[in-house]
Amino acid sequence: MCSDFHRAESGTELLARLEGRSSLKEIEPHLFADEESPVHGDILEFHGPEGTGKTEMLYHLTARCILPKSEGGLEVEVVFIDTDYHFDMLRLVTVLEHRLSQSSEEIIKRCLGRLFLVYCSSSTQLLLTLCSLEAMLCSHPSVCLLILDSLSAFYWIDRINGGESVNLQESTLKKCSQLLEKLVNEYRLVLFATTQSIMQKTSHPEEGPSCAFNRLSDVDVDYRPYLCKAWQQVVKHRILFSKQNDSKAGNQFSLVSRHLKSNNLKKHFFTIGESGVEFC
Amino acid sequence: MGVLRAGLCPGLTQDMVQILRSRGIKTVVDLVSADLEEVAQKCGLSYKALVALRRVLLAQFSAFPFNGADLYEELKTSTAILSTGVGSLDKLLDAGLYTGEVTEIAGAPGSGKTQVCLCVAANVAHGLQQNVLYIDSNGGLTASRILQLLQARTPDEEEQAGALQRIQVVRAFDIFQMLDVLQDLRGAVSQQVTNHTTRDRDSGQLKPALGRSWSFVPSTRLLLDSAQGSGALGSRRVACLTKSPRLPTGCQETVDLGSWGTPAFQGDHKGHWEQSPVFPGDHT
Numbered sequence: 001m002c003s004d005f006h007r008a009e010s011g012t013e014l015l016a017r018l019e020g021r022s023s024l025k026e027i028e029p030h031l032f033a034d035e036e037s038p039v040h041g042d043i044l045e046f047h048g049p050e051g052t053g054k055t056e057m058l059y060h061l062t063a064r065c066i067l068p069k070s071e072g073g074l075e076v077e078v079v080f081i082d083t084d085y086h087f088d089m090l091r092l093v094t095v096l097e098h099r100l101s102q103s104s105e106e107i108i109k110r111c112l113g114r115l116f117l118v119y120c121s122s123s124t125q126l127l128l129t130l131c132s133l134e135a136m137l138c139s140h141p142s143v144c145l146l147i148l149d150s151l152s153a154f155y156w157i158d159r160i161n162g163g164e165s166v167n168l169q170e171s172t173l174k175k176c177s178q179l180l181e182k183l184v185n186e187y188r189l190v191l192f193a194t195t196q197s198i199m200q201k202t203s204h205p206e207e208g209p210s211c212a213f214n215r216l217s218d219v220d221v222d223y224r225p226y227l228c229k230a231w232q233q234v235v236k237h238r239i240l241f242s243k244q245n246d247s248k249a250g251n252q253f254s255l256v257s258r259h260l261k262s263n264n265l266k267k268h269f270f271t272i273g274e275s276g277v278e279f280c
Numbered sequence: 281m282g283v284l285r286a287g288l289c290p291g292l293t294q295d296m297v298q299i300l301r302s303r304g305i306k307t308v309v310d311l312v313s314a315d316l317e318e319v320a321q322k323c324g325l326s327y328k329a330l331v332a333l334r335r336v337l338l339a340q341f342s343a344f345p346f347n348g349a350d351l352y353e354e355l356k357t358s359t360a361i362l363s364t365g366v367g368s369l370d371k372l373l374d375a376g377l378y379t380g381e382v383t384e385i386a387g388a389p390g391s392g393k394t395q396v397c398l399c400v401a402a403n404v405a406h407g408l409q410q411n412v413l414y415i416d417s418n419g420g421l422t423a424s425r426i427l428q429l430l431q432a433r434t435p436d437e438e439e440q441a442g443a444l445q446r447i448q449v450v451r452a453f454d455i456f457q458m459l460d461v462l463q464d465l466r467g468a469v470s471q472q473v474t475n476h477t478t479r480d481r482d483s484g485q486l487k488p489a490l491g492r493s494w495s496f497v498p499s500t501r502l503l504l505d506s507a508q509g510s511g512a513l514g515s516r517r518v519a520c521l522t523k524s525p526r527l528p529t530g531c532q533e534t535v536d537l538g539s540w541g542t543p544a545f546q547g548d549h550k551g552h553w554e555q556s557p558v559f560p561g562d563h564t
Contacts (some may be wrong), residue, residue: 050496051523066348079345086499088525089348089355108352115348124282124309128342131312136345156493175313198492251528272528 024144024190026074027064030268030279031239031257040188043181043234045151047223048241049197053253053272055086057241058147058192060277063095065145066114068107071100076144077114079133083126083153085119098275116143123154123172130179137187146184150194151176152227170228177231199224236260252280282307289336291329299323308337355380362410362470365403368533369396372502372521377470381525382497386475386488387504392517392537393474394420396504400472402429406443413469414449415461421449473498488522499525507534 025037038044046054062080067073080087096111097103116136120126137143151173162169184191223240225232239257257266269280283306286294303323305311311319312334320327363376370376377383377400387393398421401412414421426447430440452458476489486505488495495501501523507516515537521529 049492051529055525084496086525088499089352090359091526093352094526109349112348112352116345117348117351118343118345120343125341125343127309128312128338132338132342133345172309175309179313196492196496198496200492251530 024065024074024076027061027145027190030270031255038190038237040190041185042236043184043191043193044237044239045235046192046194046239046241047197048255049243052241052243053255053270053277054194054241055149056272056277057255058149058194059092059095061145061192062092062115062147063099063276066111067096067099068111073111074144075114077116077140077142078145078147079116079118079136079143080147080149081118081120081126081129082149083120084150086149087117094274095276114142116140123158123176126154127172127176127179130176130183133183137183137189143187144189146180146189146191148180148191148193150196151231152195152198155198155226170230174228174230177228177234181234195227197223199226282309284308284311289333289340291333291336296325296329296333299325308341312337360470362400362404362408364396364400365407366396366399366535368535369502369519372519372527372531372533373500374524374527377472378499379470381499382471382473383500383502384473384475384488384498384523385502385504386477387517388477388486391504391506392535393504394418395537396535397472397474398426399429401447402426402433402443405446406430406433406439410446412447413461413465414447415452415458416449417452417458419451423449477503495523498523504535 025039027038032038046057048054058080062078063073065074065076065078067075069075092115093108093112096108100107118129118133120129154173158172159169162171180191180193183189223238237257237259239255241253241255244252244254252269252271254267254269257268258264270277271280272278284292284297284300286292286297288308300306300311300319300323303319305314305319311330316327316330316334319325320330358379360379361376362379363370364373373383385393385396397414401414404410405412423444426444427440430443434440450457450461452461475494477486486503488501488503500521503520503522505518505520507518517535517537518532519535520532521527523529
């Protein structure tokens with residue numbers, strides 16, 4: 001495995017591996033203020049009910065990464081792990097076509113050549129895939145972004161398979177979280193993972209730390225942690241998505257971004273058009 | 281997937297399996313996440329052999345990354361959009377049902393879900409000349425109704441017979457039968473499912489049943505409701521797009537069930553064409 005190669009790496013190779021990964025600071029200036037830009041080793045969680053724009057935001061970030069520098073992109077490679085089987089390639093191509101000043105099949109193919117898609121159908125397959133991803137990351141030093149849509153897809157299946165023991169139920173996801181943290185730190189990546197709001201919101205808004213942030217906490221209240229502790233601990237930045245339901249706001253979506261260490265909360269609004277996410 | 285046994289992959293002998301098992305390594309995941317140096321020492325197995333074994337197991341059981349450009353090429357040729365046969369529904373669905381996706385149709389009893397399914401089946405079998413697998417868990421399918429729909433499209437009996445032959449019907453009245461049928465399904469398909477509705481606990485609004493865990497699965501959802509003023513005996517319905525990966529939600533279209541190749545809408549139609557829903561969901 002790749003760990004064997006590490007021991008034989010020379011100093012220059014080591015530098016090449018570490019220096020080679022570009023910075024993702026510019027990935028979305030609207031979403032991240034300067035101090036909080038995702039840096040290498042960051043794990044960000046997108047959380048929200050269905051239809052709130054999480055996957056669209058992932059297309060937006062993917063497009064930002066794979067577009068060439070001349071068109072305003074970062075020209076880096078992305079690994080997209082899909083556990084939902086919701087990834088819509090044709091939608092991504094539409095987003096790219098709208099963002100390119102001159103779109104042609106050639107350019108689209110070159111952009112898509114920077115994207116790697118992996119489909120996983122169970123949490124054990126996800127774990128094994130993360131293990132073999134190491135080899136791929138070694139050979140592709142320009143991969144900077146890892147996307148996982150979604151991490152909670154196997155939640156109920158894992159719970160059934162684990163029987164009565166909570167430890168058993170969570171063991172695979174726990175190993176996945178630890179492995180993700182290791183990959184992200186060792187290979188200096190940024191991870192965006194989505195989780196779905198499958199639990200009902202609590203009816204007592206005074207519960208928990210959200211009571212101290214009343215203004216921005218309406219969306220926060222909907223967040224009920226249900227994934228294993230190991231995952232809660234590795235997340236650095238949690239972004240809660242929601243959609244305004246009234247007709248005045250039209251098709252407006254909003255997200256609340258919370259940096260877990262500094263506890264900074266920020267709210268952003270965006271709409272989704274043909275060309276993808278557009279911040280207001 | 282999971283338990284280590286002899287012959288699972290090249291290089292895994294019964295002896296190795298026994299030795300590993302005696303040290304608590306029973307599954308593929310156990311072996312792959314173990315510290316191989318420690319295992320080699322404790323079990324007396326060769327470190328190189330274990331590393332090779334790990335590599336083979338990973339190659340065999342982990343998912344293979346596809347390059348985006350290759351995947352795009354493949355999808356360009358294999359994706360199809362199946363028209364439902366109803367212009368207003370096609371408008372909401374951005375031309376029709378996309379292969380590779382699940383489309384959900386939700387509505388109260390009598391809202392027309394089964395009628396939509398039958399109409400789509402007839403259109404795909406006759407208009408598009410493609411095969412349809414109709415899984416009925418509701419008892420709402422009657423062949424005579426499909427024949428009626430086909431008769432409205434073509435007077436040619438041979439064409440009607442041909443279309444009927446392309447529709448394969450499976451009756452599944454419990455979840456295990458349904459899983460069996462779905463396991464055997466292969467090839468490029470577009471899945472359309474129907475779902476019942478319940479009332480939301482807080483707001484009292486109509487919402488699809490089966491809760492949040494299901495709601496993430498379909499890519500597209502249409503909610504069917506009776507049109508204002510038409511009452512239970514009317515034939516007009518309103519279809520509303522409540523979830524879509526490519527169109528803004530909230531669009532509505534009126535759909536007239538009465539115009540789908542039937543004689544005048546009879547008062548007792550409900551007893552004839554739609555059974556009262558007792559089980560959640562029937563699928564096409």
